[in-house]
Amino acid sequence: MKIAACQMVSGPDLGANLVAASRLLESAVAQGAQLAALPEYFCLMGHHDSDKLAYAETLGHGPIQAMLSRAARELRLWIIGGTLPIKADTPDRVRNTTLVFSPSGEVVARYDKIHLFAYDNGRESYDEARVLEPGTQPTAFDAEQLRVGLSVCYDLRFPELYRAYNPCELLAVPAAFTYTTGEKHWELLLRARAVENQCYVIAPAQGGKHENDRRTWGHSMIVDPWGEVLAVVPEGEGVACADIDPARLAQVRQQLPALAHRKL
């Protein structure tokens, strides 16, 4: 199966972000992809944390989900729908949610980001817990022969989440890594998760200077189970495509049976 990681530089205009996401999904299909993934916050990188509340949807309703479902159906594509804000049970809180759409346009999986990002180096600071409510459930789904484990951005720093997905063939990490942390840690962590879990990793990211003055690292990539980077988009909008090769997965696991040697 050919897979595609779509990189975006989303802004505060929901309509414009949805148009850009549709265009990238079409481009992924034109390059032969059967599964495409969008980045974290693909539909909105607002000026304020509270913008997420204004655009939050209830499950099964709203323009963001309608666009993803229509694109999946019309393009006959599996879509890992980055993240979108879904209303939480708690007032004034949202879940940062990945919805997965099958090629018939149905939602087949929901994952709510478990680990909420916080960072403060004196010049930049983030605290997702101000408006987000964390998820609690690791979630995987099957896309034909592929078992895919879901995660979002900061989750990448918590290897125990990915162990919960073993065995699977692909780990998905839609992200909006900061430029500062991404420059140092993004590729290192993605390749580590691929090597230690002997899986492919698809990591679609935000990458560039956003209207809200945030700068994200980008470098959307696809990594193979030996830790090789198969495709990358350094900065700006674009699509990184690569093939999932079952023979490669089998070869890596047979030559170095580290997963079978786990003791804990």
Ligand SMILES: NC(=O)CCC(=O)C(=O)O
């Ligand atoms: N949106 C996020 O979770 C950002 C995570 C990040 O930048 C990191 O360094 O971790």
